[in-house]
Amino acid sequence: MDETRLTTIAQIEQFLVASAVVQFTPSQNDEERYAHISRVLKRFDYPRLGKADKGVLLRYLGHTSGYSRQQLTRLVSRWQSNRLAPTPLVKRYMAPNAPFARKYTSADMALLLEMDRANEDVCAPAIVRLFWRAFHEYGDPRYERLASLSSSHLYNLRKSTSYQLRRVSLIKTRAVCNPIGQRRVPRPDGRAGFVRVDTVHQGDLDGVKGVYHITCVDAVSQWQVQSCVQGISEAYLLPVLGLVIGQFPFQVIGFHSDNGSEFINRQVAKLLEKLRIEQTKSRARHSNDNALAESKNASVVRKHMGYSHIPQKYAKPINAFYENVFNPWLNMHRPCLFASELVDPNPSLSTFR
Template sequence: MEGKIPMTARRHVTNKLRTTYRKASKTDRSRILDEVMATTGMGRSTARRMLTGPRLPDPGEHVDKRRLRPKTYSDASRVLLEHVWALMGMPCGKYFVVMLPMWLPLLEQAGDLDHPFVSATAIEELESMSAATIDRYLAPARQSMQLRGISTTKPPPLLRNSIGLSKTGDEPPTVAGVIEADTVAHCGPSYVGEFARTLTMTDMVTGWTENASIRNNASKWILEAVADLDGKFPFELRVFDSDNGSEFINHEVADWLQQRDIDQTRSRPYRKNDQATVESKNNHVVRKHAFYWRYDTSEELGLLGQLWPLVSLRLNFFVPTKKPVEYATTSDGRRRRVYDSPRTPWRRVLDSGLLTDDQVTAISERVDGVNPADLTRQINQIQMRLIELSKSKTEAMAASRHLDMASLKPSMNRLQTN
């Protein structure tokens, strides 16, 4: 018996001989089986089964016992998807489908859709894509963006015992002004020396988020950043919740909050889920836009200062978010979180009814005529400059300490927007 031939050829042979085999006499069937065995290298029972069973499709059209369906979406629509996704700041599929009706007219008006791959058919296909399809098509790009960092939170003095706790199981707030705050260290692979930090403050009800980068974690810089970000929220702060880091749990910050009648709370030690909202912002706001390089010069700190207002404008006015509203029980008895419809933080602020008409008019003027794609390009320009300044020294520091910097390489993939 000769060696086996590819599956495609075996199916061609059996499909061609199927009709002849079924009409042949017993003697002729035996002869046909011998020929098929000699030609394909199959066993006798396998050859008989393929000749008498249903016609099998060509392996090129067959995957896991399923016939391949024709493509629903063209290659042009997939290219358009990646293009728009990059301009949006790479949201997930569920946010993408909500953002698309708001972004497409702005992108078209600004000329960001003037490309050969953009057509009425491609746009129509893009608009018909489901969130699951979008996530599936964008999965390869996302897989190259898994980044990791290190924590710099240190225990504070005994002052923390006088500050109330906030836990993940507490009743969620319903009125805007409950702020979670945290800092992210731009130290690269090592804590050695002085390096920049970014303070993140996010409202738990509306999702409104503001960032500011500071020279280090000294209370002087923390207070300046908190006071600066306090003025950027469109509503008054009522609660300031932080982790147990000494940059927040100190007398200077406590006094500043008391003077403004802002309650101070803290999470439990080593329970990051107590601050789940701001911890998520550390990843998809701070690390997504400022990466994991080391920033320790005044020029880099200045660039971070230019970066965050642009990120804030895009994030709060053009990027929707979802909020958990309740639990539901599935048919098999499991608890499942139920989320509301995605809305931008600005829309949530408007729906809250906290602002006067004059305040709404004043804030709306910030985004009149703003093209969100221009914000993305300005953000990318700052990011490229940050990488030029910090990449070499960060990699040199890692090499001198025999550290693996492979997790930083995917950050370059975030800057492919043209």
């Protein structure tokens, strides 16, 4: 486009109005666009224009060059600083001809892997010291670059993809060594009083917890006691747990639960020890150790209480309903089947049916 005939600000305004709906495709060459901006600014003597005229000229340059208003402001500022030069606007940046050189090569990564394997992944300062000694004291030229490695950058090298692909360490799940309770299945030997315990959460609503139901069922007689608490912390659980144990018509001898912290803690252990009740907990990789209580969660709790969120403020009335109405009906006024126990000759196994 030959725009040299535009010599006044009035002509520029008419051009902008006439070409408002016309889409220009500026040249992708920054040098050509820089030259166009320099010619227009020089032809209209930009430094002597008023504020309104400068705004019109900037709109025109943005329309024809494709640059944003912010970029044009920077280019105009540079042009005013260098307008006496032969080429006031020049491109000041360019893509690098070659990528940045790596300081630590693949051979260095191999030495790092070898050192880590030999010393079982000790801390970074120790590895850095070993590199320094290998080069300065033992004169091994392979460690020349690694001798100046910092501890912080050593961790960066360990996080790199090349290191992670070659160095894979697998750690087995560590067993939780909690001395509270014994890891074994209770052996009632046909006696009532060995109860299984589990908790059921009544859903969340907008990040707010609902009530918790506590299921306690005897392993032999199937006598079941339900209760409800606001939370599973010791402030709510301990008082209700004492009431639950008191609702059984026989003496509770054993108390079995999973490994949840709501029951495996010092406060509950102290309460059970005071009542002379044996505390046991489920074994690792034996999902059926507490299956009796977990099955009651679905067949009793979810069947009658549902899955919807129940606010914590209703814990006390629900607990009163359990104690006065639900538990008597659950154990006295519904058809029940009583389990029979067959003890396997193998003392480590027992079968219930």
